[in-house]
Amino acid sequence: MNEKHYQGKPCKYGHDGLRYKASDSCVECQKQRWLREKTDPIARERKLAKDREYYQQHKDDLLAQAKQYREENLERLKEVGRVWREASREQRSERRRKLWTVLDKVGQRLVVIKARAKKKGQEFTITPDDCPPVSHCPVFGIELDWAATGQQPNSPSLDRFDNTKGYVPGNVHWISWRANNAKNSSTVDELEQVIKWMKSLQDDVNKHGEING
Numbered sequence: 001m002n003e004k005h006y007q008g009k010p011c012k013y014g015h016d017g018l019r020y021k022a023s024d025s026c027v028e029c030q031k032q033r034w035l036r037e038k039t040d041p042i043a044r045e046r047k048l049a050k051d052r053e054y055y056q057q058h059k060d061d062l063l064a065q066a067k068q069y070r071e072e073n074l075e076r077l078k079e080v081g082r083v084w085r086e087a088s089r090e091q092r093s094e095r096r097r098k099l100w101t102v103l104d105k106v107g108q109r110l111v112v113i114k115a116r117a118k119k120k121g122q123e124f125t126i127t128p129d130d131c132p133p134v135s136h137c138p139v140f141g142i143e144l145d146w147a148a149t150g151q152q153p154n155s156p157s158l159d160r161f162d163n164t165k166g167y168v169p170g171n172v173h174w175i176s177w178r179a180n181n182a183k184n185s186s187t188v189d190e191l192e193q194v195i196k197w198m199k200s201l202q203d204d205v206n207k208h209g210e211i212n213g
């Protein structure tokens with residue numbers, strides 16, 4: 001820690017004279033400077049600019065110091081790293097387990113899809129790299145449940161954008177089963193016609209509702 005001592009006479013702002021030994025700067029002034037740098041954006045930017053300038057001017061020295069520190073504290077730093085890894089091991093293995101589960105689910109799903117495509121005579125040339133897993137349905141925004149089995153609304157479903165083509169790179173996306181079910185084998189034109197028809201029916205219902213009510 002920084003050592004402090006009483007220098008005897010107050011600083012130019014009248015603080016009691018407690019100063020840091022190394023820099024001879026007033027402890028109270030320094031405290032106020034830190035507070036300003038924390039709370040005042042302009043003071044903060046000024047400090048960062050100063051730090052950057054200091055770094056540029058002393059870059060070689062600072063890098064050499066850091067290197068020397070690493071070399072002199074090799075064992076201690078190793079220990080710090082070991083403790084940190086130990087503490088976060090659980091967290092990392094949980095993350096890895098989740099990722100692997102999803103990747104595995106992609107592989108499992110592709111096996112099923114490939115078998116079905118073969119039966120239907122559809123082209124199938126994709127690998128898991130062509131359809132990386134996504135967390136949410138890009139159509140409805142709902143979270144996909146990669147653990148779900150069967151046709152749940154939020155289970156992932158591999159859509160072929162162009163249904164005249166097979167499972168080929170660039171033609172496939174993971175969307176929710178619900179979205180894929182709504183899209184089915186429709187083209188953009190067909191879906192627009194469906195929407196137009198549904199909206200006109202809805203308008204009729206609204207109108208009648210108003211007339212009758």
Ligand SMILES: [Zn+2]
Nearest residue numbers: 011015026029
């Ligand atoms: Zn002061």
